[in-house]
Each structure stands twice: as C-alpha cells, then as structure tokens.
Amino acid sequence: MQYLLSTTLLWAFSFSLIGVYLAGQVDAWFSVLMRVALATLVFLPFLKPKQVSRSLALKLMLVGAIQLGCMYGFYYQSFLFLSVPEVLLFTVMTPIYVTLVNDAFERRFNWQFLLSAFIATLGAVAIRYEGIDQGFVTGFLLVQGANLCFATGQVAYKRIMANEPKHLAQQTVFAWFFVGALVVAVIAYLAMGNSERLPTTATQWGVLVYLGTIASGLGYFAWNKGATLVNIGALAVANNLLIPAGIAVNLLIWNHDADIMRLSIGAAIILAALAINERWAKRRMAKV
Numbered sequence: 001m002q003y004l005l006s007t008t009l010l011w012a013f014s015f016s017l018i019g020v021y022l023a024g025q026v027d028a029w030f031s032v033l034m035r036v037a038l039a040t041l042v043f044l045p046f047l048k049p050k051q052v053s054r055s056l057a058l059k060l061m062l063v064g065a066i067q068l069g070c071m072y073g074f075y076y077q078s079f080l081f082l083s084v085p086e087v088l089l090f091t092v093m094t095p096i097y098v099t100l101v102n103d104a105f106e107r108r109f110n111w112q113f114l115l116s117a118f119i120a121t122l123g124a125v126a127i128r129y130e131g132i133d134q135g136f137v138t139g140f141l142l143v144q145g146a147n148l149c150f151a152t153g154q155v156a157y158k159r160i161m162a163n164e165p166k167h168l169a170q171q172t173v174f175a176w177f178f179v180g181a182l183v184v185a186v187i188a189y190l191a192m193g194n195s196e197r198l199p200t201t202a203t204q205w206g207v208l209v210y211l212g213t214i215a216s217g218l219g220y221f222a223w224n225k226g227a228t229l230v231n232i233g234a235l236a237v238a239n240n241l242l243i244p245a246g247i248a249v250n251l252l253i254w255n256h257d258a259d260i261m262r263l264s265i266g267a268a269i270i271l272a273a274l275a276i277n278e279r280w281a282k283r284r285m286a287k288v
Contacts, residue, residue, distance in 0.1 A: 003226025007219050014215045015084050016250045021207045023079035029185075029193035031208060032072040036185040038212025039068075039220065040178035047175040059160050060173060061180030067153020068177070068220060069184025074145035081139030084254070088246045090143040097151035105159060158227045170228075174221050 022031050049057075078087055157177075161170065199205045251260075 003222045003229065007223045007226065010219050010222075011215060012246050012249050014211060015088055015246045016254050017207050017211065018076065019079050019084035019087070019250070020254050021204055023076070025197075026199050026204055026208075027194040027197035028076035028080070029073075029189040030195075030198055031211075032069075032076055033185040033189045033193070034208045035072065035212040035216050036068060036178060036181045038209065039216035040175065040182050042213055042217035043171065043175035043178055043221070046171045048172045052173050052176065056160070056164065056173065057176045060157075060176035061183070063153050063156045063160065064177035064180030064182075065184045066149050067157070067224075068181035068216070069188075071146045071149035071153070072181075072185070073188055074142045074149065078139045078142035078146065081135045081142070084250045085247050086139070087143055088250070090140055091147055093144065094147040094151050097148050098155060101148075101152050101155045105155060154224065154227050157224045161228045170225050171221065174224075177220070177224070178217075 018031075022028075075087075078090075082090070161168075199208060
C-alpha cells in the first residue's frame, strides 16, 4: 500500500493545479500532450526493448492508451464545466468501476454495484441541485468517462503483470505504457487542439513540467506498481484516498468560497454509496 499512499499525497495538488492554472487558459489537448510526452521521456532511458516480448509491449501500450491517453481527454475537459471539488467528488465512483471492470474480465455480473453507482449519482446531483444544466451534466459524464478509463487501465495492468515473471523490473517496461498514451495524445491534439492557446506564463509551463515529469511520470508508475501488490478490494478503496486530500488542498489554499454545506451533503450520499458497494463486495468475497 505504500506505493498507493505515496502517490495519493503526490496527486493531492494535481487537481487544483489544473483547475487554477490550466483549465480554460491553456488548450486542454496541448496540456494532455505535454504531460504524456514528458512522462514518456522520464521512462525512455529505462526501456529495454529486447527484454520485452512484442505481445507484452502491445498490451502495455493499449493499457496506457486507455488509462492515461483517453482518461486525460475526458478529465481535462471536465474542468471546463465543474469546480475542482466537484471533479474530485465525482471521481469517488472509480472503485465501483474497478469492481465492475474486474467482474467483466471474470465474466460475471452483479446488479448491486450498478445500484451503488446510481446512489453515487444522486449525491452528485445534490451538490448542484439548484444548478443542474447541460454544462453540469456534460462535466459529470466526462468525469465518469475518465473514471471508467482509469479503472479499466488499473485492472488490466494488474492482470497483465500477474502473468509475467516476478523478477521482471517494471520500470524497464513501463515506457510502453506511456508510448501508448502518447499515440492517443498526439492524434487528439492534431485533430482537436488549438495552437493559439498555448501556455503564456512561466507558471503555466512550470505546472505542466511538474504534472508531466512528477505527477504523471513517477506517479503512474508508482500507482500501477502498487496495484500489482494489493488485491482488487484494497485497490478499489485506495482510489478514494485521494479525494479528501485533494479537496483539503483545494479548499485550504485556493477555493475559500466553496459551498461547504452542499459539498458535505453530496459527499455524504456518495460515501454512503461507496460503503454499500464495499459491504456487498465483502459479502460476495465471503461466499467465494
């Protein structure tokens, strides 16, 4: 769990840095491209192509394309419609998706987890019950797209690496993960990017460098390596440790005017959904 906990602390500032310094100011697709490109450069020196089978390289590229490339596409766009605390709270549904995706890989289905997702959605509505508009709905759906991509990548990476030799050093193959994400980022920027909205300040460039090299480069390696060392239940719960840390950072440093009462009510409903999901998951594991 130490990998997951350390990454949680590392990522606690990322949401606010994006929401405050990049969202609506720097083209989202350029931000994604820069972040993924820098992360790729961090791990390219460790890459040993001759020690990795073509099959494993392609699998890791696919995981990176989904977990990072596609996820960032949804994630960065959501900041155009939602506040930072809202984006954070709506990521609380990721553990439910982790469970659902793992069930899909094992070819089983449990309707109770979908009910948990529905209850969590009600919590999201409670946060903005007086301001439900097309922008809010779009933002909420974008976050769920990001959640599903992130969950799918975690579960897939864990299952792929479980079939590889234990002595395989993951840092020597992880560049393939970023290469897959980079392919998606390049295509997305060329198709939808706006070259007139590049960073204009040293702060914006500095944020992108930090997010690319540290938050993405080191962060995703540590998180996915941690995912291979814990069970699915622990991985699902770990996904939500980031939320209180990220919200605390945002409210204490940047967002002093947030509606704490409304956020609390919505968060309580969402956490209730998570608790229900966790209870059902434990009950099902006890029967196995």
